Amino acid sequence: MFNKFKGLIITLSIVVALMLIIGLSIVIGFNNAVKKQTTIENNYAQISVALEMRFEKLELLLGALTGLEEHVETQLTKITDARAKLSQGADLNDISEEVEAGFRNIVVLIEDNPNSYIAVAAYNGYMAEISATINLIMTTKIIYNDAVTDFNRFLRQFPRNLYLPALGFSQEKLYDPNLVSN
Structure with missing residues (x-):
């Protein structure tokens, strides 16, 4: 009888250990997915911040121009x-x-x-700032796409591809590659 209980205890111990391992794996996978998804959201917000900086630089450049008030006003309105x-x-x-x-x-x-x-110096200064801002925008888009690629790869790897979609995670879209050069 003792051997019967011993076998049952071993079996239950193995089942509990497997459930703990699987449960821990799911929790760790979920937390990593949340972390990666939050990184994507932050990187997307950084693109917005960089675009806002470019708006400000363009407004400064337009303010430095004279003699073309009508054209400047049109461009300022668009921006x-x-x-x-x-x-x-x-x-x-x-x-x-x-x-x-x-x-x-x-x-x-x-x-x-x-x-x-x-x-000319003011113009050149603003153009240099705008160029730096354009580079920042391009960099933030690249960083965003890298984070999305990492997240999508994470979701598609086994065994996470079995349970993360059921927990509400889905693949993210890359930023439009045609705009990365802007």
Whole structure:
């Protein structure tokens, strides 16, 4: 009889140990997925911050231009409208395209009227800041896409692919690769 209970105790111990291992694996997988998903959300917010910085730099550049008030006002309105759309939760891809188009118009405007800005040094300074901001935007998009790729790979790996979708996790979309160069 003692051997019968001994076998039952061993079997129950093995079952409990397996349940603990599986449960611990699920908890660790869930917590890692939450961490990675939060990183993605933060990286997406960083793209928004970088775009906001570019809005501010473009407004400063436009403010430095003189002699082209009508054209400047039009571009300033476009940038201000894009900023308002961003604060209202508009799609970052659309906003980025609008700002990029406005920026190209400003460059053409300045190239066509080289004597129209207040000081070459101020213009060059703003252009350097805008260039740095564009690089920051590109970098934040790359970092975002890296985080999304890491998260998606994490979700697809066995055994997490068996239980994380049931816990509400799904693959994230990469930032539009056509806009990474903006």
